[in-house]
Amino acid sequence: MPGAAAATDAVQAAAPNARGLRADALRERMALLGLSAPAFLLVFIAMVAPMIWLFGLSFLADNGSFSLEHYRRLIAQPSYGRIFLTTFNVSLLTTAICIALGYPLAYVLSQLPQRVANLCLIAVLLPFWTSLLVRTYAWLALLQRKGLINNWGIELGLWDEPLALVHNLTGTLIGMVHIMLPFLVLPVLGAMRAIDRDYLKAAANLGAGPVRAFWQIFFPLSMPGLLAGALIVFILCLGFYVTPAVLGGGKVIMVSNQIANDIELFFNWGAASALGVVLLVLTSLFLFIASRFMRFEAMMGGAHSK
């Protein structure tokens, strides 16, 4: 602000004790910064320090000396490669399904009258408000062998044998898509609402059919929202634990599940921490890419519940 700078100059010229005033201001700002100290300390003690400790562990051999053996094992053992492959596969599939289901939904919502759209938004937000475990339980009840969907399907004669809908990849994907869909719909809807409808009128006026107008005009304009949403979904998927553990029935092992298994079953801190470091690096990498497209704070919102 040039006005403020000019005012400061004027003050400085008029008051010889400007230096003292500035020192006072600095002291006050320091004191204000100090207000964040308790929160900072708590997060530091309860998270940052343990994480640093954990990362240190990943570089220690069993005898306590520095070594890269845990990382070497990550590369050497094909089972770890498979786990990373599964993680990427599941995350990519979830993202793709979320786009396929979420984009059309956002498109319809963006064209509905505001009041109706807000009512429909409740449906989108409802999963946000329902505890993760409640939803997981509901999916188990719906999808298992003697679950509701199989009962209905057989009663209606749609299929004869119970379908294997849960305790496998299908169940995991259904659960994860359900959790991640709102994270895709909301940014896409935001981007779509910002699109000036006159562009579409112009396109139609110039002879473009509905399909062409959509793909040449509307879709590219909604791209930023779609990209942002898809990246958030993908990043959050990388760290999933509960859904693959329960709905995957031990058959879908993602990185988080392996980390937990290494600790709970094998007490193998070295392997778990090395996996953790790799997962964190990957997550940060994608997050960095995402931050090129969008504001940092806008990416969060409810991200903790997975």
Next chain:
Amino acid sequence: MKWLSAPASETQVTHGGRLWLYVLAALVMVFLVVPTVIVVPMSFSASQYLEFPPREWSLRWYHNYFNSASWMQATATSFKAAFLTMLVATPLGTLAAYGLFTSRFRAMRLVSMVLITPIIVPVVLIAIAVFYVYVKLGLVNSLTGIVLAHSMLAIPLVMMVVTSALKSYDMNQEMVARSLGASRARAFAVITLPQIRFAVITGALLSFLTSFDEVIMALFVSGGANSTLTRNMFNALRDQIDPTIAAISTIMVLVTSILLALAQVFGRRK
């Protein structure tokens, strides 16, 4: 049906021509709503087996729940942990948001980055790191341990809500109070706090819910006499489908809805 042939958007596509789009959108919305909607009637079923809609109604799963010492203990732990988390995270988060917002240091972005990391880092990682340290400190399976860990997850949320309220608040009002002789703390308490109180209350409810719903941290850090409800539910889900969980789920949906309704009421009044 005149509506079907009416133009639906700027591009002359008719409603009839994109009926499939409406059907798809409706199905996706059903998909989103079904799990939440289905547990409530299921919890009142009389049958051991899953039925929807239930053929007979009963409260036996609620009886089961309320007469089970271990579920009751877990529920008590969850409420205690959530309440204490709220008491810790709300003031700390509010203070931090205020301090960072008003100090206007360039380093502030770095500090807020650190404070926001608990949201980004996969929770499993934080959980095992915290577990590792808690083992050394003897905090595993203690209420203190859960509250500390949950507060760390909740503080960033409180900060985000309060910071966004501060952004739309005119800080000059506080300056006026101070030029009239109020101390900074008094100016904050008398002038600023009342005006951002809805954000603070929303933050408090959010931190309560964060703790109440949290699973992964609870799996590692809680246990024994201090198992949380979510930990017990997770383990029960892995074993077999006990309709008691439908009853607990319904109660959790109820608790969440009440809190969110409160948050809405307080949040909207701005």
